[in-house]
Amino acid sequence: MVKAAHTTLAYLLDAVQVCRNFGHKPLHKCPPLDWFVAHNGRPFTDVRQQWDGAIPIVRGPLGRCFKNATEAVLDNPDRFVYIEGYAVFIIPVHHAWVYDRQTRCCYDPTWEGGGSDYFGVPFNLRYVSRTLLKKQSYGVIDWWEAKWPVLKHSPRYWRAKL
Secondary structure, three states: OOOOOOHHHHHHHHHHHHHHHOOOOOOOOOOHHHHHHHHHOEEEOOEEOOOOOOOOOOOOOOOOHHHHHHHHHHHOOOOEEEEEEEEEEOEEEEEEEEEEOOOOEEEOOOOOOOOEEEEEEEEOHHHHHHHHHHHOOOOOOOOHHHOOHHHHOOHHHHEOOO
8 A cells, every 4th residue: 555645645545445444345335536536646735825916816715615726727727727636624625726837836716724735636627627517516526426437537538737
Protein backbone atom coordinates (compact mmCIF):
# COMPACT_ATOMS: atom_id res chain seq x y z
CA MET A 1 0.00 0.00 0.00
CA VAL A 2 1.12 3.58 -0.70
CA LYS A 3 2.56 5.33 2.34
CA ALA A 4 0.37 8.37 2.92
CA ALA A 5 2.16 11.65 3.57
CA HIS A 6 -1.00 13.73 3.78
CA THR A 7 -4.01 13.48 6.08
CA THR A 8 -6.48 13.44 3.19
CA LEU A 9 -4.68 10.72 1.25
CA ALA A 10 -4.36 8.67 4.45
CA TYR A 11 -8.12 9.02 4.99
CA LEU A 12 -8.89 7.87 1.44
CA LEU A 13 -6.52 4.90 1.59
CA ASP A 14 -7.95 3.90 4.99
CA ALA A 15 -11.51 4.02 3.61
CA VAL A 16 -10.54 1.72 0.74
CA GLN A 17 -8.64 -0.61 3.12
CA VAL A 18 -11.62 -0.90 5.47
CA CYS A 19 -13.70 -2.13 2.53
CA ARG A 20 -11.04 -4.69 1.64
CA ASN A 21 -10.89 -5.85 5.27
CA PHE A 22 -14.60 -6.67 5.02
CA GLY A 23 -13.94 -8.67 1.86
CA HIS A 24 -15.31 -6.11 -0.60
CA LYS A 25 -13.58 -5.59 -3.91
CA PRO A 26 -12.73 -2.01 -4.89
CA LEU A 27 -15.50 -0.39 -6.94
CA HIS A 28 -18.06 -3.00 -5.88
CA LYS A 29 -19.02 -2.01 -2.35
CA CYS A 30 -16.13 0.36 -1.64
CA PRO A 31 -16.91 4.03 -2.11
CA PRO A 32 -15.86 4.70 -5.73
CA LEU A 33 -15.31 8.36 -4.90
CA ASP A 34 -12.64 7.52 -2.31
CA TRP A 35 -10.97 4.93 -4.53
CA PHE A 36 -10.98 7.20 -7.58
CA VAL A 37 -9.48 10.21 -5.80
CA ALA A 38 -6.86 8.11 -3.96
CA HIS A 39 -5.67 6.52 -7.22
CA ASN A 40 -5.96 9.48 -9.60
CA GLY A 41 -5.46 12.52 -7.39
CA ARG A 42 -2.46 14.45 -6.19
CA PRO A 43 -1.76 16.85 -3.34
CA PHE A 44 -2.19 20.57 -3.90
CA THR A 45 -0.05 22.37 -1.37
CA ASP A 46 -0.38 26.00 -2.46
CA VAL A 47 -4.11 26.66 -2.03
CA ARG A 48 -5.05 30.24 -1.30
CA GLN A 49 -8.28 31.16 0.40
CA GLN A 50 -7.68 34.90 0.23
CA TRP A 51 -6.70 36.91 -2.84
CA ASP A 52 -6.67 40.43 -4.20
CA GLY A 53 -8.72 41.92 -7.03
CA ALA A 54 -6.17 40.75 -9.65
CA ILE A 55 -7.53 37.18 -9.40
CA PRO A 56 -10.86 37.01 -11.27
CA ILE A 57 -12.73 34.76 -8.85
CA VAL A 58 -15.91 35.60 -7.00
CA ARG A 59 -16.29 33.81 -3.69
CA GLY A 60 -19.45 31.74 -3.64
CA PRO A 61 -21.62 30.50 -0.80
CA LEU A 62 -20.67 27.68 1.54
CA GLY A 63 -22.11 24.33 0.53
CA ARG A 64 -21.82 25.16 -3.18
CA CYS A 65 -18.15 24.37 -3.83
CA PHE A 66 -18.78 22.39 -7.04
CA LYS A 67 -20.85 25.23 -8.49
CA ASN A 68 -18.39 27.89 -7.28
CA ALA A 69 -15.38 26.13 -8.83
CA THR A 70 -17.23 25.32 -12.07
CA GLU A 71 -18.34 28.92 -12.52
CA ALA A 72 -14.81 30.22 -11.93
CA VAL A 73 -13.52 27.88 -14.66
CA LEU A 74 -16.35 28.69 -17.08
CA ASP A 75 -15.69 32.43 -16.59
CA ASN A 76 -11.94 32.01 -17.27
CA PRO A 77 -11.46 28.72 -19.20
CA ASP A 78 -7.94 29.51 -20.44
CA ARG A 79 -6.72 30.37 -16.98
CA PHE A 80 -8.39 28.03 -14.48
CA VAL A 81 -8.66 24.25 -14.17
CA TYR A 82 -11.43 22.53 -12.19
CA ILE A 83 -10.14 20.33 -9.35
CA GLU A 84 -12.35 17.92 -7.44
CA GLY A 85 -11.33 15.74 -4.53
CA TYR A 86 -11.07 16.11 -0.78
CA ALA A 87 -9.86 18.83 1.56
CA VAL A 88 -9.78 18.98 5.33
CA PHE A 89 -12.32 21.28 6.98
CA ILE A 90 -12.11 19.74 10.47
CA ILE A 91 -12.52 16.34 8.72
CA PRO A 92 -11.84 15.34 5.08
CA VAL A 93 -14.72 16.61 2.94
CA HIS A 94 -15.58 16.04 -0.73
CA HIS A 95 -14.73 19.45 -2.22
CA ALA A 96 -13.86 21.41 -5.38
CA TRP A 97 -11.44 24.28 -6.06
CA VAL A 98 -9.50 25.73 -9.03
CA TYR A 99 -5.91 25.68 -10.26
CA ASP A 100 -4.59 28.90 -11.80
CA ARG A 101 -2.31 28.31 -14.79
CA GLN A 102 -0.89 31.84 -14.50
CA THR A 103 0.09 31.87 -10.82
CA ARG A 104 0.59 28.07 -10.60
CA CYS A 105 -1.32 27.88 -7.35
CA CYS A 106 -4.88 27.02 -6.37
CA TYR A 107 -7.75 29.12 -5.13
CA ASP A 108 -10.66 27.96 -3.06
CA PRO A 109 -13.72 29.96 -4.13
CA THR A 110 -15.81 28.61 -1.23
CA TRP A 111 -13.92 28.33 2.06
CA GLU A 112 -12.43 31.54 3.36
CA GLY A 113 -9.57 30.60 5.65
CA GLY A 114 -10.91 27.20 6.66
CA GLY A 115 -9.53 24.39 4.52
CA SER A 116 -6.23 22.53 4.46
CA ASP A 117 -4.60 19.41 3.00
CA TYR A 118 -6.16 19.53 -0.47
CA PHE A 119 -5.93 16.31 -2.51
CA GLY A 120 -7.75 16.13 -5.82
CA VAL A 121 -8.05 15.34 -9.51
CA PRO A 122 -7.74 17.97 -12.28
CA PHE A 123 -10.54 17.73 -14.86
CA ASN A 124 -10.58 19.28 -18.31
CA LEU A 125 -13.34 21.75 -19.12
CA ARG A 126 -14.80 19.56 -21.84
CA TYR A 127 -15.46 16.72 -19.38
CA VAL A 128 -16.79 19.06 -16.67
CA SER A 129 -19.16 20.72 -19.16
CA ARG A 130 -20.43 17.44 -20.61
CA THR A 131 -21.02 16.00 -17.15
CA LEU A 132 -22.86 19.14 -16.04
CA LEU A 133 -25.16 19.00 -19.08
CA LYS A 134 -25.95 15.30 -18.65
CA LYS A 135 -26.18 15.27 -14.86
CA GLN A 136 -27.98 18.60 -14.51
CA SER A 137 -26.11 19.30 -11.28
CA TYR A 138 -22.60 20.29 -10.28
CA GLY A 139 -19.78 17.91 -9.36
CA VAL A 140 -18.01 15.41 -11.59
CA ILE A 141 -16.92 12.39 -9.57
CA ASP A 142 -19.83 11.46 -7.33
CA TRP A 143 -22.56 10.61 -9.83
CA TRP A 144 -23.81 7.44 -8.22
CA GLU A 145 -27.13 7.52 -10.09
CA ALA A 146 -25.24 6.83 -13.33
CA LYS A 147 -22.88 4.35 -11.60
CA TRP A 148 -19.87 6.71 -11.54
CA PRO A 149 -19.23 7.16 -15.29
CA VAL A 150 -15.82 8.76 -14.66
CA LEU A 151 -14.59 5.27 -13.70
CA LYS A 152 -15.42 3.98 -17.18
CA HIS A 153 -13.29 6.51 -19.05
CA SER A 154 -9.55 6.66 -19.60
CA PRO A 155 -7.78 9.52 -17.81
CA ARG A 156 -6.94 10.87 -21.29
CA TYR A 157 -10.64 11.63 -21.65
CA TRP A 158 -11.11 13.63 -18.43
CA ARG A 159 -7.71 14.65 -16.99
CA ALA A 160 -6.58 18.26 -17.40
CA LYS A 161 -2.96 19.18 -17.92
CA LEU A 162 -1.68 21.62 -15.34
